[in-house]
Amino acid sequence: MSDIDLGKRPSANRSGALKSRLTSWDSIILVLTGLVLVIASISVDNFGTSRNFTFMVLDLLPIILIALPMTMIIVTGEIDLSVASTLGLTSSMMGWLWNQGLSIETIIPICVLIGAICGVVNGFLITGLGLPSLAVTIGTLALYRGLAFVVLGDGAVADFPWNYTGWVTGTIGGGAVPNVLILIVALALIFGIVQHATPFGRSLYAIGANAQAAHFSGIRVARTKFWLYVVSGAVAGLVGVLWTLRYSSARADNGAGLELAVVAAVLLGGVSIFGGKGSLPGVLAGVVLLTALQNALRLEDVSGQALNIVTGSLLVLSVLLPNVTTAVRGNWHRRKLRQASAR
Amino acid sequence: MLRSPRTLLSVTSAALLVAGLTACGGTTKDSASNTGGDSNQASAAADPNAAIKEGLKIAFLPKQLNNPYTDVEVGGGKVAVEELKGEYKLVGPNDASASSQVSYINTLIQQQQDVIVVAANDPNAVCPSLNQARAAKIKVITFDSDASKDCRDAFINQATTQGIGESLAKMALEQAGGEGEIAVLSATPNATNQNSWIEVMKTELKKPEYAKLKLVKVAYGNDDDQKSFQEAQGLLQSYPNLKAIVAPTTVGIAAAARYISSSSYKGKVAVTGLGLPNQMREYVKDDTVKKFALWNPADIGYLAAFAGAAMASGKVTGAEGEKFTAGKLGEYTIGADGEIVLGPPTEFTKENIDKFNF
Numbered sequence: 001m002s003d004i005d006l007g008k009r010p011s012a013n014r015s016g017a018l019k020s021r022l023t024s025w026d027s028i029i030l031v032l033t034g035l036v037l038v039i040a041s042i043s044v045d046n047f048g049t050s051r052n053f054t055f056m057v058l059d060l061l062p063i064i065l066i067a068l069p070m071t072m073i074i075v076t077g078e079i080d081l082s083v084a085s086t087l088g089l090t091s092s093m094m095g096w097l098w099n100q101g102l103s104i105e106t107i108i109p110i111c112v113l114i115g116a117i118c119g120v121v122n123g124f125l126i127t128g129l130g131l132p133s134l135a136v137t138i139g140t141l142a143l144y145r146g147l148a149f150v151v152l153g154d155g156a157v158a159d160f161p162w163n164y165t166g167w168v169t170g171t172i173g174g175g176a177v178p179n180v181l182i183l184i185v186a187l188a189l190i191f192g193i194v195q196h197a198t199p200f201g202r203s204l205y206a207i208g209a210n211a212q213a214a215h216f217s218g219i220r221v222a223r224t225k226f227w228l229y230v231v232s233g234a235v236a237g238l239v240g241v242l243w244t245l246r247y248s249s250a251r252a253d254n255g256a257g258l259e260l261a262v263v264a265a266v267l268l269g270g271v272s273i274f275g276g277k278g279s280l281p282g283v284l285a286g287v288v289l290l291t292a293l294q295n296a297l298r299l300e301d302v303s304g305q306a307l308n309i310v311t312g313s314l315l316v317l318s319v320l321l322p323n324v325t326t327a328v329r330g331n332w333h334r335r336k337l338r339q340a341s342a343r
Numbered sequence: 344m345l346r347s348p349r350t351l352l353s354v355t356s357a358a359l360l361v362a363g364l365t366a367c368g369g370t371t372k373d374s375a376s377n378t379g380g381d382s383n384q385a386s387a388a389a390d391p392n393a394a395i396k397e398g399l400k401i402a403f404l405p406k407q408l409n410n411p412y413t414d415v416e417v418g419g420g421k422v423a424v425e426e427l428k429g430e431y432k433l434v435g436p437n438d439a440s441a442s443s444q445v446s447y448i449n450t451l452i453q454q455q456q457d458v459i460v461v462a463a464n465d466p467n468a469v470c471p472s473l474n475q476a477r478a479a480k481i482k483v484i485t486f487d488s489d490a491s492k493d494c495r496d497a498f499i500n501q502a503t504t505q506g507i508g509e510s511l512a513k514m515a516l517e518q519a520g521g522e523g524e525i526a527v528l529s530a531t532p533n534a535t536n537q538n539s540w541i542e543v544m545k546t547e548l549k550k551p552e553y554a555k556l557k558l559v560k561v562a563y564g565n566d567d568d569q570k571s572f573q574e575a576q577g578l579l580q581s582y583p584n585l586k587a588i589v590a591p592t593t594v595g596i597a598a599a600a601r602y603i604s605s606s607s608y609k610g611k612v613a614v615t616g617l618g619l620p621n622q623m624r625e626y627v628k629d630d631t632v633k634k635f636a637l638w639n640p641a642d643i644g645y646l647a648a649f650a651g652a653a654m655a656s657g658k659v660t661g662a663e664g665e666k667f668t669a670g671k672l673g674e675y676t677i678g679a680d681g682e683i684v685l686g687p688p689t690e691f692t693k694e695n696i697d698k699f700n701f
Contacts, residue, residue: 046453055449103369156441158467158491161370169471247442247468256440298450304408304437 025270025322026282033289040296047296050176057178058169058246060291062087062239062255064184064284066262067269068191069232071283074266075195076207076225077275078126078133083236084258085144086118088251090240092148095157095250104164108241115237116230118144123229127222141259148252157250168245180242187235192280200224208275264311265290268318290314389665393658399429401648402451404461406487407439412640413462415701416486420460420644426670427652432456441465448472452479458651460644461495462487470494482654486647496654496661497681499647501638502688504536507591508543510636510688511616512553515544515589518613518633522555523586526578528599528616530566530592540591559585564595571598579608590616596635600626620691620699627696636688640701643685646672650683 041048066083073080090111097107118140125136171178195201206214207221215221244250269286271278290311297307401424405413417433424431434451436443441464449472451459459481463469466489473483473494483490486499515525527544529537541561548558559582564571571594579585588603590596596618603614604626614626618635626632649669650659659665661681668674675683691699 046455049453052449052453055446055453059446059449098372101371101373103371103374105369156465156467159372164370165471243442246471247445247465248471249441249465249468251441251465251468253440254442257438295446295450298434298446299453301432301434304435308437 025318025325026279026285028321029268029270029282029289029318030285033285033292036289036292036296040292044296044299047299050171052295052299053176054171054178056291056295057181057184059295060287061180061184061246062243062258063261063265063291064287065187065235065239065242066232066258067266067283067287068187068280069228069235070262070266071269071271071278071280072191072195072201072204073133073225073228073232074263074271074273075204075275075278076228077211078225078228079137079263079273080122080133080229080232081137081259081263082118082122082140082144083232083262084255085141085148086115086233086236087240087243087255087258088148088253089118089144089151090114090237091244091250091254092152092252094241094244095155096151098157098160098250104161111241112234112237115240116234118236119230119233122233123226126229127226145252145256152250152252154252158248160245160248160250165245165248168242183242188280188284195280204228205276208272208277210276261290264315268315270318270322273319286318389660389662390657391659391666393656395427395652395658396457396656397428399424399427399457399652399655400432400455401427401429401458401460401651402432402434402454402456403644403647404444404447404451404459405433405435406444406462406464408433408435408437412701413487416640416644418644419639419641420648422641423645423648423652423670427648429457429648429652439464441468444469445472448476452476452481455479456481457655458482458484458648460484460486460647460651461490463490464488466491482651484647484651484654486643492680495681497650497677497683499643499650500682500684501640501643503684504539505543506684506687507617508540509547510690511540511589511591512544512547514615514634514636514690515587516553516556518615519556519586524557524559524582524584525587525589526559526582526585527561528571528574528578528588528590528592528595529561529563530595532563534566534592537591544589544591564590564592564598566592566594568594568598571595572602575599575602576606579606579612585612587613587615590614590618593617593619593622593637596632597622597626600632604629604631617688618691619701620696621701623691624696627691627693630693634690634692636690638685639689639699642672642689645670646675646683646685650675 046052070080070083093114094107094111097110098104122137122140125131126133167179195204203214203219203224206217206219207224211221240254243254265287266283267273268290269278269283271283293310294307297310403417403420405417407413421431434447436447444461444464445468448459448461448469452475459476461469461483463485470491473490477483477496483495484497484499485495489495489498519525527541529541545558547553548556560578562574562578564574575588575598578588588599590599596614596616600614600623603609603612609631614632615635617637619637623632623635646669650667653659653667654661659667659677661677663677663679665677666674677683
C-alpha cells in the first residue's frame, strides 16, 4: 500500500520515477494494446478496415462508458456489480415508457435519472448504512434485473425511431468515425480530467489507500463514495439507452453479464482491486485490448470457448504480472541495500 | 452526506423540469416513422436458369453452440454445403443472449461470406446488422426462429401448423385402427404451438374419413415427465377402451410410451405424436410405439444451405412463387413473405429410426 500513485511523483527521484513509470502495468498495457492493434492490422484480414473499426467501437461502447465511473469506484476500494442490471432496468423502462406514448426526447433523460436513482439506492446502502459494497451490489444486481423483468417480462419493444437507432450505429457523415465515438471521447476526457487533475480525483486515491486516514485529513469519504455510485448508476442508465437504440430492442435481459466484462477490463487496465492504484488511460487501453483481441480472434474463426480462455488467461496474467514485477523489484532493491551496507 | 439530500433534490427537480419541457413536442411511438430501415428487397431480377455457383461461402449462426438439436440442424447444412462444393463455416455465441449474435454477424460481414444462415435470438436486435450484411451483398436465410421479415431474404419454416395438425390426425386414425376412442396428452393448457396443432387436428376429425374416431379428452402433462406419466395413467383409468394416445410434445410422448410399455395395455393402446428419435428408440423397438413424427432437423439446415446457394447464384431472389431445387429434398417454391416450408414432418418407424440420431 506504500506505492500510492498520486499522479505526480517528487522530481528528486526522477530516474527512479521514470523507471517505475515504464515498468508500471498501465504503461505495459498501453504498449501491449498498441502491439495487438498493429499486429492484427497487418496479419488479420479485414481487421484494419473502417467498417471493422465502427464495429469495434460499437462493441466497446458499453464497456468503456461503464468502466469510467467503475475505475473511480474501484480506486476508492469499492465495487459496483449492479451496473449491468441497472442497464437492463433502464432498457426495460425505456421500452415501457415508449409503449405508453412518451416522446423519446423525454424518455432518454428519464432513463438516465432512473439509472441515477439505482445509484442512489446503492450509495445509500453502502455509505449511509455502511454495508459492504460487494454484498450490496450483488443484491441490487439481482434486484434491478428482477425489476426489469417485472416491467417488460419476456417481451421486447423494438419500434424505436429510425433517426435515433440509426445515429447510434451510424458514422459521422457516413465516413469512418462512428457517431458514438464523440460521446466516448467527451466522457473519457471529463472523467480523465476529474480523476487525474482535480483535488477530488486525488482524494479518491487517498480513500482507496486508507479510508480512515483520508477521513482524518478532511476528505468527506462517505459523501464522495455516495456520489460515485450515483454517477455510476446514471452512466449505466445512459448506456442502457444506447444499448437499446443500438440493437433497436428493449429487453429485460439486455446487458446481462456485462458487469464482469467491465470489471475485467478495469483490472486488466492496472487498477488494483484493493483500491488506491490505477489510471484511466490504462483502463481505456485495457478495454481496447480486450475488444480488439476478441474481434481479431473472431475474424480468424477462433471459437467462442477459445475466446473465453484467451480473455480469462489475460485477466489472470494482468493480476499476476504486476505482483511478480513488484516482488522482483523489491528483491533487487533489497540486494542493492545489502551491497551498500556491506561496503 | 449532510448536504447531499438537498443537492439530490435539486438535481432531481432539474431533471424533471428538463423532462417536462421536452415532453411537449418530440418523437413518440405514434409520430415515429420507421420507414428508414434498409429495405433492399430483391433488387436484381431472378434468373431461373442460372447455375449454382461453386465455392460459395455459407456460414451458419445458430442461437447457441453445443446444443444437440442445433448440432443436427447445422450438420445437415454441412452436408448440403459439401454437395454444393461450397465453404462451410459454423460460428456462434456460447450464450443465447439477444445481442451476442450481432458481433458474430459483423465478423461474417467483414469476412465477406456469401450466405449467412441464422437462427435469430431476437427478431429485432439482429436486424440492423443483418441489413448491413444484405447491403454488402450477403444473402440472409433464417431458420428455427425468424428475424423480422424486412431484414432477411428467406425463412425456412420447419412445419406449418396445418401440416402438423393433419399429420397428427392421420397418425391417430392409423394407429387406432380406423375407429374408437382417442385422447390427446398435450403440454400446458396455454402452450401456443400445441393448442394450434390440436385445433387443426379437431377440425380434421370432423371430416367423414375420421367419423368413427372419437376424441374423448385432452389431458395436460405440463411438459413435465412425471406429470405426463401420471396423466397417461389417468387417461387409461378413465377410458379403458382407449385405442390411442396422441402426444404433440416430446416430453408427453416419451412419458406416455414409458407408461404403456410397462403396463398391461402394451400392444392394446397405441402411442403416437411428436417425439425425438433418441428418446423414443426403445419404445419403437419394443413395439409400444409403431409410428411417430417430427420434422427432421438435419433437413432444415440442408434446405437452408440450398436456398442460400440458389439466392447467392441469382437463381431466386426470395419473391413469392420462385422455384429452386434442394438436392435430395426435391423442388421447393418460395411462399409469401419469403417463407420456405420444409414439408410434412418426417415419420419415424421401426424400419427407419436407426438412421436418425437426435
